[in-house]
Amino acid sequence: MYRKIIINDVRKSKLITITITAFILLAAILTSLAAILSVNLFSAISNMMLRAQTPHFMQMHSGDIDMERLSAFADTEKNVEDFQVLSFLNIEGAEIVIGENSLAGSVQDNGLSVQSKRFDFLLDLDGNIIYPAKGEIYVPIYYMKQGLASIGDSITIHGVSFTVAGFLRDSQMNASMISSKRFLINESDFEKIRGFGKLEYLIEFRFSDSSAVSAFESGYIAAGLPANGPPAITHSLFKLVNARMILFSV
Secondary structure, three states: OHHHHHHHHHHHOHHHHHHHHHHHHHHHHHHHHHHHHHHHHHHHHHHHHHHHOOOOEEEEEOOOOOHHHHHHHHHHOOOEEEEEEEEEEEOOHHHEEEOOEEOOOOOOEEEEEOOOOOOOOOEOOOOOEOOOOOOEEEEEHHHHHOOOOOOOOEEEEOOEEEEEEEEEEOOOOOOOOOOEEEEEEOHHHHHHHHHHOEEEEEEEEEEOOHHHHHHHHHHHHHOOOOOOOOOOEEHHHHHHHHHHHHHHOO
16 A cells, blocks of 8 residues: 555655755765775875884974983883884074975974884875985975976075975874974985084883873873973874865865
């Protein structure tokens, strides 16, 4: 009986039935596409962070570093798989000139780095670890998207000239909501400019069990270890800001 009622109703209102069916199909297609996009998005983020070996815990610090205390603390934490301290040479925006464009008005905290030897690698657009030659500089992808730099451009930093050899993906600092940006240069060039900037440090840890970040952070603070900078950032937060960057195109 219900079948006859439905058939009769469809025959009487063919246009309405076709329209409703079309909207249902469209909604189903859009839902499927959204699900596929979400899966691809998080897969891309996970692959980049896996290739870069993003830290599970990172604390920026400005000031002296006691490596012996840090090493002793890391040794007492069984969950620590590896740790390192990277240099970040903070440069005033007015001292960075890309072509004819100065970064004097940039809201970003720009700095120079060299490639890490252990983890937290800076990658090119194909996902490869970058090793700049002398005189080369790799620019954060943020400035490519802003249209401020192109491959082959000249960059002058405190009177020292570099050539843009490419752009880098930084699993920590890609997104605009992260206020720091790392430019990658050769180690010899870094030493040449070291005296012109303000040296800061990225204190980074990798864990065998990434779910124990909260306990580690509490222990780090309780031990009074270097923390003269923004609050520590964890692996899950890095993943969140990278997802935000891809969804909203920085």
